Amino acid sequence: MEDDGNIFGASSSFHPQDDPLSTRLELLGSQLASYIDSNHSLSDDFDRMIFRHFFTASNVAVFATTLCRKRHYQYPIIHWPTLVLEDISLPLLLAISLTGAAYSIHEEHGKENITVARSFYRLADSFVFDQLDRVLEERPTEADITTAIQACQAGLLMYALKDLLVSDATAISTTVFTRLPNLVSALRRLNFTGCRHSDDEDPHLFLCREQITRLVAWTYCADCLATLCYNKPPCFSLTEMTGDLPCDPALWETGAPYAEVIRRYPRPSSSKSLVELMSQLLADGRPSDCELEHLPVFHVHVMLCAIQPIIFNLHVSMALEQQAEKLLHALDKWRGLWRETLELLTDEDRKWLGVAKYISGLEHLSRRIVEVAISADAASSQYLRRLPSTSSRYLHTFLRTFVV
Template identity: 35%
Template sequence: MTPTSKEQCDICRLPFGPTTRDQHNRCPFCGKSFLRVDAATRHTRTCRARGDQPLPPIAKRGRRTRACDACFRVKVSCDSKSPCGRCSARGLSCVYGRFCVDPSHRPGVPAVPVVPVVPAEDGSAGSSPAVSPPRESRSMVPFLLNCTDPSANSVNEILANEPEKDVETPTAWEVVPLTDSVLGAFTIDPRLLFAGFLNQNLEPPEYDNTLYDHYWSGAVPASLTLDDEFAARVQLLLSELLHFMDARPQLGSGNDRFLLQTFFASAGCQMFMSSFFRRRHYHSSLIHWPTLNPGKTALPLLLAMLLTGAAYSHWHEAKRDIGFSRRLHVLAEKYIFNKLKMCAATAVGSRSSQETLEILQAAYLVNYLNIGINDAAVRQRVMAKRHPMLVAFLRTLGFMADQQHELSTEADRFVYRESCIRLVTWTFLTDCLFTMFFNNPPAMTLSEVACRLPCSDELWDKENLSVSDIQGVNDGIPPDDFTLKNILSGLLAEDGRTNGTATAYQDLTVRHLHAAIFALQPVIVNCRAMPLPDTVAKALLRALDRWRSLWSSAIDRVPADQRPWLGLVRHAPEIAWLSRRILETGVTGQGADSIYLRRVTTYDLADFHQFIKRYGGTRAS
């Protein structure tokens, strides 16, 4: 039977393969299919099966010049008819094979085996498990390969494709009713809210029409409802930023004022806050969402949260003015650290306030946000100036010590103390990340992190904390004096863990072990940098073996349906594996030609990425 026009290629007149018509919506690395081209494009950039393979070429916008193959080869004008006038006059075969969308129709291309497409659970059109790289080529560190890829614009794009947290379980959250003022913002095309981010040709961005429905249909905290207090706070923040920009003309041009006002559109700000909340599990849970009131939050923290939410939302997909985006980050960074200096000058010698804590949280968030941007100048500014400044303020203001703030209720005191613990812990872990990824000298020491380990996320996310909840924080394991330093001491001990602490180690959670593997990085760097005896490297390798055993036990206790919400924590085994390879290549001298192992501080990830590709190792077949 002759195939119909829908079943054959309009160019070659050859029949399509069963799945060829969906090839442009399919990931070329893992075979997963999507209903939309833009969704497939986003997935392809962060696909774990990609490894070190290059991305497919990006198709250019606009109408394509259409010439037959013969005219194209000699670079002459073609009237695009079938056959064209030039080929007809010369008696040539006129074909348009370059425009065929089916790779199997091209000469010399082997046929691709057809595999059934099965429905995917994440709402995509389907996935094809059979289309995957050979087992021997699967890297042991696929996430690290992706996030260190120099061609990636930002690590935040990888994080933005992570699954969102299911927020419908807690009864305290409620569906946000859309008020008339909010609905009014959507009487026009929402793309116009970001008109300043269109490209110079005024072409509309690749826009997902379900984006706003997605954010408004789910459950969000009642505190994130766009009310007058929240809107007034946003306007106050915008006013301060405009005045800050006016006093520093180098931070922006006249057009940036309009773009800044566009960014702070009230409805967009609520979307950014909602995006940050839904993806709060990605990295560091610094914010206590049950008690957060955006209408009263310190302006620097509100700004940092909005920028983080924008990075984690699909806003970054718009073809916006990249220059303004970078200037906005610089403006926010300078504004936040200027506020921190002013606040620290008045807080020295007195007990730190909630406002001081929130500004320090803002400084941490903007630092971590900027370090994910693939820009050496931005990273150098963060690691050489902003991060040491944050660490210095934490020391000066006494946050390194266990904070006991005088507040009205036991629950408020617990939230304040836990917020300080999480801020200091994650600042230290970020410092360790800089050491491992960029060979940056440590700015903090393990002995400074004298606070206990953060409490469980279940307790941290609980809305109404009771006295029994707070008193029961330390009833389990680890105990109050079981610090990060104690965990590393046990991992590095020659005779292993004592009977008195064996149970404590066995009950460590995946988040505790994630912190422990990062805390080992400064020790590993010292082992590589100093002429220490071989016993030190052997102790570190033994510690990694113990860590792996503890991790296997800890991850087994996490229900399978909860593991997607572990965020970056679930990639801790990759850090452990790469730490082992760093030690082994250093001991054996195998990596003598690696630039990364020369311990020179760099502000891009090219050297680290090359080390991972060459020495990171692959799975055995």
């Protein structure tokens, strides 16, 4: 893993001349004002003076830098080395700004940026998904696929941002039970699921397909975890995950010329899809019998996420007891894979694990959910009634009672 100074090769994009970015932000403000004119219920969420004071070119540059340095290892869907703020779509510009602001604690102003940013969340969420709907209505062609990609990127960033508001049941309801299904539907309609690389693709096509691959993979993870936390029936089906999984982070994050990067980090001519990986994980046999050696961190990460909707679906279909032994065996396999994956990482790579550093705890939780669900204790757990909820408190109660 390279340091920040080398990863963000187009760092000048985050310190643009004031005029181009200021012009884009003024246009964003105008579009939000027009959007409110036709959505009066959001009128209290937009103050033009506050917008102008907060969304300055210098502030947005700082927010973008904060996002790429603090969050790229959690939702690494944006190719920062080629990002130019003043050239991206307005929904993505808005989502990047608000997400970066959510992690900005100023030495002088403390959490003021976070507070101001949150005042725009509801409006931004509505605007971003409205723009996504417009993109879908226009049926984007290959020529303007970038617009569609950026609309989906903005949607996923807004989902992740609003998912932080765990104490707001209304926000969670909209985010988890409306926005996430909308985003999954958009990925399907755009034919983004099943995207694969080819040996003869040029640099532009590689980046385009890799952004799609990452969008699908991370949206799938979000869907799996929403099922775990809120007992939300999964939107995605595992059978849809036939495309490539994200490439080597070193290949994705470098700003070096494409030809040089390919020589340093050659892409395999083919890679296993999540469907194939899960088929091997769930297969009978000892862990050493499966062909799952030397997998990247994210591939092992997403495999555990994929187990969550499997557990949920088996439970609600009353088939969990019959399949419990197979699931527990798969979790044993996964634990061994994760241990082997960590052993291959350097100390520097371990610093960039992000949310994956907590993934072993998810394996233990998954195991306990299966074990308790087939025991007599299941009747005492509100969480195991599998009723959709706008709060994760039932899961927290399960954790305190049966896990901790």
